[in-house]
Amino acid sequence: MAQTVSEKIISSHAGAPVQAGEIVIVRVDGVMATDATAPLAIQAFRSMGGQRLWDGARVSLVIDHAAPAPNETVSNLHNLMRRFAAEMGCRLYDVGAGICHQLMVEDGRVRPGDLFMGADSHSPTYGALNAFGIGVGSTDLAAAMLTGKTWLKVPQSIRITLNGRLPKGVSAKDLVLFLVGQLGPDGANYQAIEWTGEIVKNMTLASRMVLANMSAEMGAKTGLVDPTGLELPYPFTPILPDVGAVYARELTFDASTLRPQIARPHAPANVAPIDQFLGIKIHYAFIGSCTNSRLEDLHAAAAVLKGQRLPKGVRLLIAPASKWVFDQALQDGTIATLSDAGAIFITSGCGPCVGSHLGIPGDDEVIISSTNRNFKGRMGNPKAHIYLGSPAVVAASALAGAIAEP
Template sequence: MGKTIIEKIIANHSEESVNAGDITIVDVDATMATDTTAPLAIKSFEEMGGEQVQNSDNTVLVIDHASPPPNEQVANLQARMRSFSREQNTHLYDIGEGIGHQIMIDHKHVRPGQIVFGADSHTVTHGALGAFATGVGSTDLAGIWLTGQTWVKVPETIKIEFEGKLQPGVTSKDIILYLVGKLGISGATYQSIEYSGSATNEMSLASRMTLANMSIEMGAKAGFVDTEGLVLKEPFEHIQPDEDAKYSEIHKVNVSELQPQISIPHSPDQVVNASYVENTPIQQGFIGSCTNGRLEDLQAAAKVLDGKKIHPNTRLLIAPASKQVLHDALEDGTFAILTKAGATFLTSGCGPCVGTHMGIPADEENIISSSNRNFMGRMGNSKSNVYLGSPSVVARSVLHGML
């Protein structure tokens, strides 16, 4: 029987051939932890008697969730990350460098065909490169630091084929929102998703990252985007599924029929055509996050807002996914277009997505966000309402003051 992508990658990192359902030990190529998970991982590592982090050259610590720190407790936790990184000779990306998932790709800490574990659920983002990347808890991550290995149960795989050509104004964010709406928030629990098809092959790396990123919103253990059409500066091996690979489900989607999509409060799988919620008043827009904070996302918003002003009853906050994205936006004029339109740029990082600071909404306010989750209280106030959409949808909404 043929193999899926995840079965091939796991076998390459194990000492045996594997099939879905098998449990095996794998060597781990890279790990990542953020300021929300690294402090506990460090504590657990030390309690396990750890002295030297295995593969420290590809161990990445990132201060991105509360960047800069909003209080002294968080500041002290981040200080411990810095001292641990110095002690263990790991990589540390400090305040303003960007979101961990973006940094991992920008700085080449992850490559196609690798296995990456991160103490963050959106580690699945790196499937955009054809890597098996998944989230684990801080204690599990500490165990990987200690041994360089961990156990995995090989997931079954769902195959998604995206065919057709996107209409103007429709993006990979609309595609993945549509899919989350169809499969549901637990429709791919502990499964791998393979995204393929002609529409996928034409996507940029940034658009592929959006697809892979929201795989976890369906409960997926991993999300792979077919590397056909992927262009990187360095050559790499394209790991493809066998023609007779076994899939738990196969879905075909004609993306040419898609309209802009919006996820309504309070769950990512409550997805409707944007026209369904037209004229809903909006008080705040947010463009950023590990889903849609890249240069092409900012450019899409700038295309909508060029020469215009956002509605006086709205605010537009933008957090670039990395400092490199910010530099690129400054160089090509995107930053100027957006700030002249009334946008406020925040520190490169997670920004208001996680609800710790930098954009917490007021009671009863409606927010349109390019991020990936809209659970009640997700952005820091359980009495507000968060809608999810593409950067273009966010820009159009703040321009008119309504969805």
């Protein structure tokens, strides 16, 4: 029986061969919750009679969504997480450590071939590691914290092949925005996207994470990136699809002539080439989120802003993906370059992306952001207008005071 990558990983965790459409119980290799979801998961865990975790070493709690705490209510929720982690012996990533998905990859909490659950909708990010990462609700996560198992329906798979060579100024973010625009928000609903092709096989891990991360914006259960060419600091056995594996759809694109892409308000799928938006005045630029705040993203922004100075009336906020990313950028001079240009650095974490604090826009302000979502109110103000682009586009736009090409 020929299998897709998803079917192979799920089979290894179900203890028997599976095919798309089956509902199975699987063991999990790890679980993660953030300050947006952990408090409810802890409450559900207690209500299930939970006295101890199935394996504390495999449970991660991350304070990243509202960090540092913007008010006493959130501060008390953070303290709840701290007490629970101390009591149960699980891993706690406290304020400033970074964004949950970056930390899980950075620290080796998730590895190739794993089936990993996160109580966050962008948990498909782990597919960049050739792992099956899924986002779940707090209650499902609590059950897995207690038992080390979960249930799921084996998804059908879509195979997307990206060939050619990316033009100068075009990145993985432009690629995935283009695909989100092509497939739409439900184009891969409860399906696994398998990303492959010449371009994908030559991507860095950071770029692969962009593709996997924004698979969620197409409704995908997960996004699995071809591990060919993937470089990791430890040995691993790649999991590839069998010849003859059955796909719901197979799509092929040549990205050699792709232009930088922009998602206009108020949907990530509302995408068009940057040419349609050049010159639109912006007030605020943001480089951050679990999509685009890694070292290569900061390098891309610094290449645009080196020796330049932001104009008056434009602010550029940057939230590095983790303290490690910040430290690396500090050591290689990237932080100095960006700071000299006028960028404002905030705590490593989700920052303004979720709209809890640290950069909520004002009424009628126009934002260009490297994040993954631009729904109305996404950054905390439904009267603001959010455009999405790559870190290089965000930096170029901040410098021009209007949407601009890098």
